[in-house]
Each structure stands twice: as structure tokens, then as C-alpha cells.
Amino acid sequence: MSISASVVQFLDKQALNYLLTDPLSGPNWHDQRLMNHSAARATLLENDEEKLLAIYPADALLDLEAVNRLLGLDTRAMSPATLRGLFEKHKLSSVPALPGLAGMTTVIEQSLFDRSHLYLDAGSRDQLLELPADAFASMAKEAIVGDIAVPLINLEMPQDESDESIILKSVSQFTEQRIKDRLEETLELPPLPETAQRIIKLRVDPNADISDLANIVETDPSLAAQVVSWAASPYYSAPGKIKSIHDAIVRVLGFDMVLNLALGLALGKTLSLPKDGPFGVTPYWRQSVYMAAAMEGLVTAIPRESRPGFGMAYLSGLLFNFGYLVMAEVFPPHFTKICRSQEANPHADYTLSERHLLGMTRDQIASWLMQVWNMPEEVVFALRQQHNPLCQGEHAAYAKLLFVARRLLAQRGLGCGPKRDIPAQVYEDLQLDPAKAEATINNILESSAELENIASQMAPAA
CATH class of the missing domain: 1.10.3210.10 (Hypothetical protein af1432)
Incomplete structure (x- = not known):
């Protein structure tokens, strides 16, 4: 998707000297491209009274609590349904990182102002916006600036402790x-369920057979019903009707799969x-x-x-x-x-x-x-x-x-x-x-x- 006409109109109104990167071809994902350029990205926030725009580096985590402390508000990210409506209306594929867009209160991560030039999310999956620092500062003169983001590299560092x-x-x-x-x-936390304990013991028993597994699963009626329904699903295209756990093991899923399916389902219900x-x-x-x-x-x-x-x-x-x-x-x-x-x-x-x-x-x-x-x-x-x-x-x-x-x-x-x-x-x-x-x-x-x-x-x- 090329840059939206509404974004071009906003930029022209600002009388800014800007460039657009060459259109992207291939499967390089938008979020990944923003991170590769350490571009500015944006998140739309809202509360009961207003919508706000948070702008921060794409290789950082937006600290929502820090934003709320800075603004004295209780905000959260805009719902996907509302976002979809805005994207369709303005022909966008993402939120443009443009301070003051649509007259919204804007809060910006302060480290963005330390750069000589910036790449910005232009609201297009194919192109980024490139601006000199003074042009970005001019757009952001009404914005609230603060420490609202944490570099991802700080969170990705290996932890020394066990x-x-x-x-x-x-x-x-x-x-x-x-x-x-x-x-x-x-x-x-609850202990390991009895059914799961018995399945784990069965796993290491070299003499275990289909009857042993079927007996364990059948002691838990809801688990047995789930295994049978799994085997009976059109996904496995089993011939005829699945009538029992034994049937599910022998004709469709196999011993190993039923063993692990039953174990996973038993843990999931814990x-x-x-x-x-x-x-x-x-x-x-x-x-x-x-x-x-x-x-x-x-x-x-x-x-x-x-x-x-x-x-x-x-x-x-x-x-x-x-x-x-x-x-x-x-x-x-x-x-x-x-x-x-x-x-x-x-x-x-x-x-x-x-x-x-x-x-x-x-x-x-x-x-x-x-x-x-x-x-x-x-x-x-x-x-x-x-x-x-x-x-x-x-x-x-x-x-x-x-x-x-x-x-x-x-x-x-x-x-x-x-x-x-x-x-x-x-x-x-x-x-x-x-x-x-x-x-x-x-x-x-x-x-x-x-x-x-x-x-x-x-x-x-x-």
C-alpha cells in the first residue's frame, strides 16, 4: 500500500522537507522493517474521553505505565475494531508516527530527539518517511516529551541467574x-493431575500397550470424549465412526499421539x-x-x-x-x-x-x-x-x-x-x-x- 493521501496532505500542510524510501518488494514484514531502521512507530491510545498518539522507537517497548504517569491519565491501546475503521477510512495499513496527527495530543519518547535524522512509520506497509531532525522537532513542538520507552535490547539480554x-x-x-x-x-499451584501422572509413568513403561493407555484415558470421561472427538474430526478423515478410545488409537491417531494428546489436554485442564x-x-x-x-x-x-x-x-x-x-x-x-x-x-x-x-x-x-x-x-x-x-x-x-x-x-x-x-x-x-x-x-x-x-x-x- 502506497502512502495515504491524507498523510501526504498532512505533511504538505506542515511545509516539511521529507523523503520517502523506495517501495518495498518481497515478504519483509512491516514491523521488522521499522526495527531494522530503528524508525519511529506509533500506538494509538484512548480513554473514555479522548484519543492520544504515542510515538517511540520501533526497537523499543512502549511503557504504558510511564505514559499514563506522564499524562496523568489511565489509557490503553485502541481496540482493533476502532483501528480497522480508521485504517479503512484513511487508507492506512499502520499508525503514522506523525506528531499532532488529526489534532491528537501526542506524547513522544525523548530519545528520538537525539538523532540527526529519523525514519518514521508513514502508515504504509511499503514505504517509510525520512525527515531531518529539525523537521521532526517542528512537527513535535506541541507534543509532550518524556521517557516512555525501554530499548528492546535491554530486555533481550541474557539473564545470569537461574x-x-x-x-x-x-x-x-x-x-x-x-x-x-x-x-x-x-x-x-495445583499438583500434577492424577491422569497426567499415570500417563507419564506409562511413557517410561517398556511393556505398556494400547489397553493400558485406553484404560487411563477412559477414567476421565471428559478427556475421553475430547480424544474421541479429535480422532473423529474430518481433519483426520477416519473411515467409519470412532466408537471408543481403543478405536481412536488403533485406527486413527496411534499410540504415541493419543499418549501425548491426552497428557496435553490433562495439563490444560489443571x-x-x-x-x-x-x-x-x-x-x-x-x-x-x-x-x-x-x-x-x-x-x-x-x-x-x-x-x-x-x-x-x-x-x-x-x-x-x-x-x-x-x-x-x-x-x-x-x-x-x-x-x-x-x-x-x-x-x-x-x-x-x-x-x-x-x-x-x-x-x-x-x-x-x-x-x-x-x-x-x-x-x-x-x-x-x-x-x-x-x-x-x-x-x-x-x-x-x-x-x-x-x-x-x-x-x-x-x-x-x-x-x-x-x-x-x-x-x-x-x-x-x-x-x-x-x-x-x-x-x-x-x-x-x-x-x-x-x-x-x-x-x-x-
């Missing part, structure tokens, strides 16, 4: 609970879904279903001799966002702040809002809890390192597959996180052909109706 000590520090800082000798006692959440984010079970399907497909796209274990990959996909449930359970008031921060920072991974506000991430707490529950090491590692494409080690393939699946789905508007490219090295490490990976995800999305139906059966009734 995950457990980091979580303990967050608990002591953000809750009134007494820190006990063991973190699992402090957090007072914690309740939070009532709050960032608007516009794919619901928990819908994300899980799509991620599990994506992991299933991506594993089969890897040459047979290089494939990681199918079952562990599938389970990692089903549980990839389990930390979302844990964080909502452990830090309810702060979870709400995290949700508002994510809404205001759609260009940044959710982990950065969590580290900024809590000093820890959902991936750390989920990985730690999986260890406490004696879950397989492959899953523990995959959940912890899913945002780290450079991770190494015996189980690195599972984490890198999650990284690829998350980004491919995000590029198509599913899951959570910004739209970004996938480094070629990640594909090479996995011996995964990028074209085959893309085709795999496209095939999955062609079955979206079936997957949506499966996801709806996972979610509890309202």
Missing part, C-alpha cells in the same frame, strides 16, 4: 505470599482460562490446536533420518503457551498490566512485556513447573527456549520447531507475536526446506474449519 531464582525474586516483589524453602510451595487477555490474541485452545497441527506437519516435512521425535514435538506444540495460564494464576493483577502492555506493543514478543513488568517470562515459569511435574526433558527445554533460534543441545530441535511454527502462524495472523522472518540458519539446523514448511502451514490452514471445531470442543463452556 530461572528458579528469577521466579522467586518476582514472587517476592509482586505478591504478599511468604517465600518458603521450595518455590512450588510458595506458588501454591488451570482455568483467564478472564482477561490481550485483545486480538488467538484464544488459548485455538492457539494450542493450531500449534500442535503445525508441529505435526513440520516434523513430517523433515527428512526421516533427521526428524525429532513426533510425540514430543506434538506435545510441545500443544503446551507451548501453558505459561500463559500459569502466569494468570500466579500474578492476577500484574497479568492484567501485561495484557495492556502487549496491546500497546504489537510489534514486540510478549516475553519482553513480561520481563519489563515482572522480571520473568511465562516460558520460564512454565518450564520450571514442567520440571517440578517431571515432564519429559524435551518439552521442558522446548518451552523454555522457544524464542531462542540460537539454542543448542540435545533437544534444540524441538525449541527451533516451535520457533518456526510460531512465526509461520503469526505471519498468517494466528497465535501471538509480530510478523517476522525466520532466519535461514534455523531451517538449516532443522534440515527443513523453507518451501515445504510454508506449504505445510498452508495445508493446515486449508483445514481451518476442522481445526476450529476441535478447538471449540477444548474450550470450557461459557
Whole structure:
């Protein structure tokens, strides 16, 4: 999309000397391009009385609490529905980072004024605006200036402490609970469900068979119904009617898949879904279903001799966002702040809002809890390192597959996180052909109706 006529009119009215970058070709994502140029980006905020514009570097996290302190207001990011209406009306694909746009009160990150020239989001996915510093300052003369952003690089730096000590520090800082000798006692999380305990024991039993697994699943009627409905879904095109767990294992899903599906579903029912959440984010079970399907497909796209274990990959996909449930359970008031921060920072991974506000991430707490529950090491590692494409080690393939699946789905508007490219090295490490990976995800999305139906059966009734 070329620059909007309304933006050109605004710039001409300002009588500014500006340039536009060459139109972009190829799949380079808008958020990624802004970050590559350290361009100024903008977020529209609102409260009950007015709309406001926040401008800050694209390689920084907007600190919504700092904005509200500076303005003396209680604002949040504008809803997606309102944004869509504005974009359609003014032919925009993003929020232009233009101070005073539409007469709105504007608050600007002060570090932007330290530059000799700036790139700005022009409201177009194809072009950026380039301005000398004095031109930007002229536009911003009525704006409110303050320290409202945190460089992403500060939040991405490796943490020296162990995950457990980091979580303990967050608990002591953000809750009134007494820190006990063991973190699992402090957090007072529910124990590993009995069904999950029995499945984990079955996993390491060399003599386990289909009847053993069927007996475990059948003791939990709701779990059994979900497994049968999963197997009966048109997604798997099973011949005939699925009448039992035994039928689902033998004729459709297989022992390994039912084992991991049942384990993932049992864990997912341990914690309740939070009532709050960032608007516009794919619901928990819908994300899980799509991620599990994506992991299933991506594993089969890897040459047979290089494939990681199918079952562990599938389970990692089903549980990839389990930390979302844990964080909502452990830090309810702060979870709400995290949700508002994510809404205001759609260009940044959710982990950065969590580290900024809590000093820890959902991936750390989920990985730690999986260890406490004696879950397989492959899953523990995959959940912890899913945002780290450079991770190494015996189980690195599972984490890198999650990284690829998350980004491919995000590029198509599913899951959570910004739209970004996938480094070629990640594909090479996995011996995964990028074209085959893309085709795999496209095939999955062609079955979206079936997957949506499966996801709806996972979610509890309202």
C-alpha cells in the first residue's frame, strides 16, 4: 500500500522537507522493517474521553505505565475494531508516527530527539518517511516529551541467574505470599493431575500397550470424549465412526499421539482460562490446536533420518503457551498490566512485556513447573527456549520447531507475536526446506474449519 493521501496532505500542510524510501518488494514484514531502521512507530491510545498518539522507537517497548504517569491519565491501546475503521477510512495499513496527527495530543519518547535524522512509520506497509531532525522537532513542538520507552535490547539480554531464582525474586516483589524453602510451595499451584501422572509413568513403561493407555484415558470421561472427538474430526478423515478410545488409537491417531494428546489436554485442564487477555490474541485452545497441527506437519516435512521425535514435538506444540495460564494464576493483577502492555506493543514478543513488568517470562515459569511435574526433558527445554533460534543441545530441535511454527502462524495472523522472518540458519539446523514448511502451514490452514471445531470442543463452556 502506497502512502495515504491524507498523510501526504498532512505533511504538505506542515511545509516539511521529507523523503520517502523506495517501495518495498518481497515478504519483509512491516514491523521488522521499522526495527531494522530503528524508525519511529506509533500506538494509538484512548480513554473514555479522548484519543492520544504515542510515538517511540520501533526497537523499543512502549511503557504504558510511564505514559499514563506522564499524562496523568489511565489509557490503553485502541481496540482493533476502532483501528480497522480508521485504517479503512484513511487508507492506512499502520499508525503514522506523525506528531499532532488529526489534532491528537501526542506524547513522544525523548530519545528520538537525539538523532540527526529519523525514519518514521508513514502508515504504509511499503514505504517509510525520512525527515531531518529539525523537521521532526517542528512537527513535535506541541507534543509532550518524556521517557516512555525501554530499548528492546535491554530486555533481550541474557539473564545470569537461574530461572528458579528469577521466579522467586518476582514472587517476592509482586505478591504478599511468604517465600518458603521450595518455590512450588510458595506458588501454591495445583499438583500434577492424577491422569497426567499415570500417563507419564506409562511413557517410561517398556511393556505398556494400547489397553493400558485406553484404560487411563477412559477414567476421565471428559478427556475421553475430547480424544474421541479429535480422532473423529474430518481433519483426520477416519473411515467409519470412532466408537471408543481403543478405536481412536488403533485406527486413527496411534499410540504415541493419543499418549501425548491426552497428557496435553490433562495439563490444560489443571488451570482455568483467564478472564482477561490481550485483545486480538488467538484464544488459548485455538492457539494450542493450531500449534500442535503445525508441529505435526513440520516434523513430517523433515527428512526421516533427521526428524525429532513426533510425540514430543506434538506435545510441545500443544503446551507451548501453558505459561500463559500459569502466569494468570500466579500474578492476577500484574497479568492484567501485561495484557495492556502487549496491546500497546504489537510489534514486540510478549516475553519482553513480561520481563519489563515482572522480571520473568511465562516460558520460564512454565518450564520450571514442567520440571517440578517431571515432564519429559524435551518439552521442558522446548518451552523454555522457544524464542531462542540460537539454542543448542540435545533437544534444540524441538525449541527451533516451535520457533518456526510460531512465526509461520503469526505471519498468517494466528497465535501471538509480530510478523517476522525466520532466519535461514534455523531451517538449516532443522534440515527443513523453507518451501515445504510454508506449504505445510498452508495445508493446515486449508483445514481451518476442522481445526476450529476441535478447538471449540477444548474450550470450557461459557
